[in-house]
Amino acid sequence: MPDPDLGERVCACVAVSDGVPPPTPAQLTTYLRDERRLEPRELPEHYLVLPELPLGPTGKVCAATLVRMAAESAVPARPVPHAPPTEETSVPPTTETPARRVGPTGTVVATDIKPERIPDEPGLEIRRHDIVRDPLPEAEFDLVHARLVLLHLPERVAVLDRLVRALKPGGVLQLDEFDITYGPALLMPDPAARRLYETFLAAKIRLMTRAGADVAWGRNAPAAMRAAGLTGIDPRPRLDLWTADSPGVHLISHHTRHLRDRFVEEGMTDRQLADVRTLLADPGFRATSCVMYSVQGRRPVAAG
């Protein structure tokens, strides 16, 4: 289903059989993870129960109708995912939300300047909070996790210092951030399409930089975290193959519309942006994703 930030999110649409109660989102997630072996990133973040699936004129499930119904009525299946902890990180892999994992004696606070999209759940305290300007308690948290926020903030280094100070001594900070400077085209329909893709990526880098982003923040974060006093810095880069079906490709296609004016300021025409959308929808499109870095660091126990 469409998502304003990521382009798309996964929604499970469940049609119930007569007399059989639908699974809860947690039961469905457990089944998909443990029985069907879905990757964490493939698990549903939204959930919609229907009496039956909508069919098109040919008798097949009508995906467009389902997407519309999901956009109107789906409920969150779990909080907006933070970077899926992988088996290599020191955070154990799980689809349990942080609020469930801390148990009855712990607390989890989720913040954003626009917190409306953070799904509510027991044990989760949601606060509207500007990480640049609003007060932040010191030495309060065992774990602080931020995904794809500092990249956009011109004040990212000062914010990083604040996040470090918000950790208890011994606490862990995890940043999940993109480096969008790497993402080569692999297979394009023709050389002109390759040039267009590269022109588009270069314009995106320029417009984000102009807006104050550090487009390579993912690769810069480990050194910045060390400079901020964290120890045991553990950077984990990840990249994927991008095809026309990839959520990341839907996201950059979405950029051609919601960032249209800024692409035009960077010299792209509406014709080129339309051609980029056509290219990104081409079944033969193959590119390397940008790089996502998950970086952990620990606040020293004895020092500042």
Ligand SMILES: C[S@@+](CC[C@H](N)C(=O)[O-])C[C@H]1O[C@@H](n2cnc3c(N)ncnc32)[C@H](O)[C@@H]1O
């Ligand atoms: C790319 S989205 C990432 C959302 C979410 N962290 C995730 O990974 O799904 C960037 C988020 O940063 C939030 N944001 C931007 N400036 C902020 C600020 N000064 N303080 C707190 N949140 C901010 C935006 O509202 C938006 O939700």
